Amino acid sequence: MLLKKVMLPACMLLLAGQSLFAVTPREVDVCIYGGTSAGVIAAYTAKQLHKTVLLISPDKHLGGLTTGGLGYTDIGNKSAITGISRDFYRRIGQHYGKLEQWIFEPHVAADIFQQYIDAAKVNVLYEYQLNSVRKKNGYITEITVKGHTSEVVKAKMFIDCSYEGDLMAKAGVAYTVGREANSLYHETYNGVQMMHEHQFPDGVDPYKIPGKPESGLLWGISPATLDAPGTGDKKVQAYNYRICLTNQPNNQVPITKPEDYDPSRYELLLRLLPKLNAPTLNTIMIISHMPGGKTDINNRGAFSTDMIGMNYDYPEADDATRQRIIKAHENYTKGLLYFIGHDERMPELLRKEMLAWGYPKDEYTDNGHWSPQMYVREVRRMVGAYVMTQANCEGHEKISDGVGMAAYTMDSHNCQRIVVNGMVKNEGDVQKGGFGPYPVSYRSIIPKASDCKNLLVPVCLSASHIAYGSIRMEPVFMVLGQSAATAAAVAIDGHAPVQDVDVTAVQRMLKENPLANNSKPEILVDNDDEAHTVKSGSWDRVTWGGYGPSFLADTSKGATDKFMRFLPEVPAQGRYKVYAYIPRVPNHATVTWVKINNGQQETRIPVKSESVKVEGQTSGEWVDLGVHTLSAGKNTYVEISNRESDGVVVADAILFIPE
Template sequence: MRADICVYGGTPAGCVAAITAHQEGASVILVEPGRWLGGMLGSGIKPLQDCPVPEAVGGLTSDVIFRFGNHPPDIVRKFHEWVAEAGITVIFEHRIVAVTRNGDHIDTIHVAPAPPDAWGVPAPAAESGEPCDISASVFVDASYEGDLMALAGVPYRTGRESRQAFGETPAGVGQITNWTPIDPYVVPGDSTSKLLPLIDDDHGLPIGSADGYTQAYNFRFYLTTDIRNKAEITAPDDYSPDTFELVRRYVEHIKSVSRSSGDQLDRLRDIFPGWLNSGEYNYQRASLVTNAPVGVSHDYQDGDWNVRSRIWRYHIDYLRGLHHFLSTHPEVPGEFRQETAAYGLDASVFPETGGWPHQLYVRVSRRLKGEYTLTHADVLNQTEPSDAIGLALFGVDVYPARRIAHRDPETARLGVATEGDMFIGGHMGTGQPYPVPYRAITPRKSDCENLLVPVCLSATHIAYAATRMEPVFCVLAESAAVAATLSLRDHVAVQDIDIEQLRKRIAERGQIITWSQPSKGAPSDGAPKPGFSS
């Protein structure tokens, strides 16, 4: 198969890129490894949820995506209808397995069947079946994982940079959060008995150091007690209460410190179901233990699909096991056991996957090493790039990366804590949208001349944490697709297009690339706000 432009990844950004390229007169093929379009916007996050200043967003994101509503099945359906009405060829359930290059150009991508299972979990490896080769003049990697970029041999980053690497004060290993006086060992007091499950070995690196960890993932899921829509949450086949001994000890701690029965219930609900965000449940970062595992996402970033599939299923089985533990264990307060047991997944929201969202929230994985690296200075509006192709605005939003045994430096008491959590500036960040330059979505010319990467863009771990919102990805994807068509028209590398022509054309399409209006909000105190936490 051949097209002018091939877009890999049916994320919201991928759909916007495909539609834009089509509107600009190019032929397009869109490849989606799953069977659903819309990525996280079809899996719990709402189009406007992580967009505190909608006035800073234009183009198709504002005109179309923001009008898709808030109900995941409707959002998915509208993405499918939007792409289908444009007549764009979509190849579903095929995953990239190899890339053929011709010098500095990607010539062909090779994709193979890899359908997800009944709960939406990606296949562990591409199935044997009829492969498909797709050639194009320009490629857009709009996936959350950056697989096209990686298989093309384009350099990228994973993990956390040190403070010194880019002069970022919040970078690297962070301060301890959620410290709780719980013995971390299987046999309390015996360090030779190993750490409890769900606790990582501490690498011992000082604050500000680089490491390979990244922030936690989770599902944005819906619950119900309505038997008409309830899909029972069953325990995994290998369930053992020993796996959740840390949870038992944390429940005991909550019981000992709660001021009232209501306070106790609130703290227990932070474990499960978590934080009710905007109709769906999210990770409660203020709790030592919550509805998703910590310390496994770093293996997902650069892992193969055997590793990723295992981690994806582990997120499901962790939630199943946690639900069963809190519903049945005798040391969990009876009222909360009964409340938890009554919950099931809302199968009316994700009917095709038994109530499980069909996209794991991969908050960050690979990040391009591009011509420009977005840093915390950009987020703080301390730079003025001349090639801005869109605006971003959010706080530096990082969920915990690790859960470790930690000794309180003041009391010398041993406990368990999380590390890596930060929400600098809250959802409003600095209150001032910041520009994202074109060079942040282009590889260095010597690395590849016909690839654009609007999702796994070139940014530090800190800058990516503020930029990684679906509306921003969509804005960058629209600009990327216009750039791709200019590259085709002028027969030049994507790095050599006329930037002013690009900025002129995306402005004509309604994109907003400069900000002169005063913000309607002000920086928050950093506390998550309903409807505004990524």
């Protein structure tokens, strides 16, 4: 039977997979792409600011790395974490019975992010991938995403909160991948860097048959040659997983041999171990202990959980290729754990240590008890209206349009594993700190006006490789997510492109309404706030380990009376929870006396050094001074003195939280 060729009108010609009927667009004020921690906070903020919002998550889980195993939070300095980001860690603290906490189990973080989504009634599309972007006159008019269905989304403002910067890239915004040459931004820690951290000691042979180059290189070693220091390239710092294990037998799933297991991938570890002094499991990987008998395990040393050099294709890859790279990292990491515990060539002590751990039954229950989020430390970086650089991190270049603070070390993991002088070496690791909190420019989270006028990019923001290494921490991403959503609301209300937003208005909103819910802001008085402090006697100023730029210390053991008085401006009479930030220092006074005067009565409170419970990446803690009724105005003060002290007395910051 012959079939007639039927000619259809052009308007009825369909691409494969398209519906016969046009998709009705979803229309919102703010569309956020990326279900990361920044995406959740941005969506919550925009809803709190009375905008209609759609959050699109390419994954079925929200929270990114914060719910994906990174429970040992990279802080840098607690004073840099503000607004809803700080509220998140306060909610973590509430769960564990503290004011705030920076170490936590993955499922606890997931529950708290869900609280934000539920409270604001944020509409979320799960497992939808960006397909296309349409622009007109410099504005994104709509995007198409595909998941269970195909959806078209129109919005006045778009925020790219993905780790990959896919919306930014498809919108035609300028970006870069890899490392800039030091010469580009007059930096010293960018480009190729051969340093001593996370490095192989001399003498580790790189060849399959030791001493025989003709036998070929061991797995994971690149044949590339070492470029000159500071040379730029497109190499991407290593990815890994932040591994959640448990040592609680009743909550364990055994670590078994993964698919595609190949013990030859770990031959370098066997060659490294004899070079180490009495290695333990914690020598090979950083085992940070979380509540519930769990871990946040990270890379440590020359050969560990980082899969160096295996991620170069990830930034520009399609989803299928990215999934293959993700699976390869998962198999490598699970294989490493299995190898350490079961390969008879491993020292018995290490095998025994490894076998004490297992995957937690109560984490990632819909993903085989394994994190659904690979640690993609760096993917694309926008080249926007302003580029943050090493000079910003170190305080040599100042900006006035800050919409968040960063404070972490300039941190890059290794980018390649190569042969140098016949020995295996890692290249690319940089760990450079020693600077205080610094502002992140608003212009670094927006594109150039010529690229796009209604897009904000708080995650793949505009920064050099080495500056991004300091900024790219989860709490900072949340801060910048809130700032981006606030700026989006200001842009919508002012009918302005993001480049014309009044940054002072954004800064004012972030300061006066830090939780975006019109609650009363807390009052913080820091020792560096000269307008609200009075000092008696000579104190040492210490610029490490405190809250904010510094703290004060006295080592005289009360030989001469000294005090530091903190003077809050109380907006309205009421009950306030009062806390003192106490850095833990050597030879800390057993008891420090704190006096609270509320304008009517005086209370003297002993703070015992043993009450300063320091957990996580911090050297101090908030100590509860009780609830006090404070009168309005400037009548209240809190005084820390060195009287009756038997050691070092510290004075740093006082916090007043309205009940």
